[in-house]
Amino acid sequence: MANKLDHHHHHCPRLMLVLYFTSVLVIGSVAAFLCLCSSKPSLSSVSSFWIPQNPPEIHIQKQRSKQWNDTKDVRLLLSATYADLPATELQWEQMPSAPVPRLDGYSVQIKNLLYVFSGYGSLDYVHSHVDVFNFTDNKWCDRFDTPKEMANSHLGIVTDGRFVYVVSGQFGPQCRGPTSRSFVLDSFTKTWLQFPSLPAPRYAPATQIWRGRLHVMGGSKENRNAIAYDHWSIAIKDGKALDEWQEEVPIPRGGPHRACVVANDKLLVIGGQEGDFMAKPNSPIFKCSRRREIFNGEVYMMDEEMKWKMLPLMPKNNSHIESAWIIVNNSIVIVGGTTDWHPVTKRLVLVGEIFRFQLDTLRWSVIGRLPYRVKTAMAGYWNGYLYFTSGQRDRGPDNPQPGKVIGEMWRTKLKF
Ligand SMILES: *[C@@H]1O[C@H](CO)[C@@H](O)[C@H](O)[C@H]1NC(C)=O
Ligand SMILES: *[C@@H]1O[C@H](CO)[C@@H](O)[C@H](O)[C@H]1NC(C)=O
Numbered sequence: 001m002a003n004k005l006d007h008h009h010h011h012c013p014r015l016m017l018v019l020y021f022t023s024v025l026v027i028g029s030v031a032a033f034l035c036l037c038s039s040k041p042s043l044s045s046v047s048s049f050w051i052p053q054n055p056p057e058i059h060i061q062k063q064r065s066k067q068w069n070d071t072k073d074v075r076l077l078l079s080a081t082y083a084d085l086p087a088t089e090l091q092w093e094q095m096p097s098a099p100v101p102r103l104d105g106y107s108v109q110i111k112n113l114l115y116v117f118s119g120y121g122s123l124d125y126v127h128s129h130v131d132v133f134n135f136t137d138n139k140w141c142d143r144f145d146t147p148k149e150m151a152n153s154h155l156g157i158v159t160d161g162r163f164v165y166v167v168s169g170q171f172g173p174q175c176r177g178p179t180s181r182s183f184v185l186d187s188f189t190k191t192w193l194q195f196p197s198l199p200a201p202r203y204a205p206a207t208q209i210w211r212g213r214l215h216v217m218g219g220s221k222e223n224r225n226a227i228a229y230d231h232w233s234i235a236i237k238d239g240k241a242l243d244e245w246q247e248e249v250p251i252p253r254g255g256p257h258r259a260c261v262v263a264n265d266k267l268l269v270i271g272g273q274e275g276d277f278m279a280k281p282n283s284p285i286f287k288c289s290r291r292r293e294i295f296n297g298e299v300y301m302m303d304e305e306m307k308w309k310m311l312p313l314m315p316k317n318n319s320h321i322e323s324a325w326i327i328v329n330n331s332i333v334i335v336g337g338t339t340d341w342h343p344v345t346k347r348l349v350l351v352g353e354i355f356r357f358q359l360d361t362l363r364w365s366v367i368g369r370l371p372y373r374v375k376t377a378m379a380g381y382w383n384g385y386l387y388f389t390s391g392q393r394d395r396g397p398d399n400p401q402p403g404k405v406i407g408e409m410w411r412t413k414l415k416f
């Protein structure tokens, strides 16, 4: 599809974009938040998550920074996974912020419009609307509701350039359960259409349109943490299903929060993680509690042989990048994300690099740095500019732990 858009819209620089989503993170975020709190059970009570306006945070924060400071030297000695990679400085220009901050929001780009879906406003509040940004005049220009039964985060999402397929995902705040209900947005008429439910509910499955079929892979299973490997597809045209969900070759590594891209007639699944926060047993509000998460930087590719093959690893393990990518000039560009927990501080480490994967040479490189580290950002590309908006940013240049949930939007001129 990325491809397809490319052909259809050459008036925009041959790029295309599609972007997609991310979802990201809730978990991450949550995790982040919560976690900030660390993997030690004793600290888990610090799960206050939301950051800025919360007075008790202050105390916690102090502790955290102290801990971080103590380990600064250690950090330098650790593997590159936890450290920022060398990158060129880019000139960033701040654009109008989104109407609401979002963690685990998802996006698609259709021509000059970026559609930003749902996500968490805070761990206890999820959005159920779409905000639209116009790249031509750089304004947030529209807002409309999502269907009541549609998931609020951890969506599978993809567009064919008009219809936006929204598959399964988490319904409600905290670590509530998933729904298998799926919907289609006709972006031209702003109407929602019914779509066959996924055979089983999933959190943040990789989702793309490839060879006339909507493909949905991996994600987390019903308890939010268990790894799903299933791969289903269904034939689609103009927002409608033409057959029923059928099983395809399962993906060798499952799990949620990956970038999923179609380029040069190949289906690619990039990065992600295994495991995620889960609802505390018997918690009436489905309070999130931390579970083991394993991040990865693997790249899986399926081509006409219909077998999964591995391509070169990302420069870092990276997750929560569902909507954090664009395609331009035969390269995939991915912004930010979240990488392995820091082994000493046990904190989540956010990613501030911009990665490029060249589809002709299959080479990864780091092509720049964001204004800050951020996960579950949503990316777009228009008229030579790379844009990103929203997500959860770090706590400052020296502290890569998750901090504030934002709605900021930034852009930079992109030139390889
Ligand atoms: C880190 O800790 C050292 C002493 O352990 C202190 O001198 C320094 O000011 C601290 N830095 C920050 C940023 O807190
Ligand atoms: C986007 O902005 C351009 C320039 O102001 C305008 O012509 C166009 O109608 C806008 N599109 C939408 C959907 O608002």
Ligand SMILES: *[C@@H]1O[C@H](CO)[C@@H](O)[C@H](O)[C@H]1NC(C)=O
Binding pocket: 079, 081, 294, 295, 296, 297, 317, 340
């Ligand atoms: C990345 O994650 C894998 C597990 O998915 C782990 O084995 C590896 O140590 C991590 N770090 C790096 C730098 O690859």
Ligand SMILES: *[C@@H]1O[C@H](CO)[C@@H](O)[C@H](O)[C@H]1NC(C)=O
Binding pocket: 013, 328, 329, 414, 415, 416
């Ligand atoms: C993509 O190619 C076009 C045409 O050669 C060029 O103008 C544009 O700057 C390139 N984009 C990037 C991101 O390098």
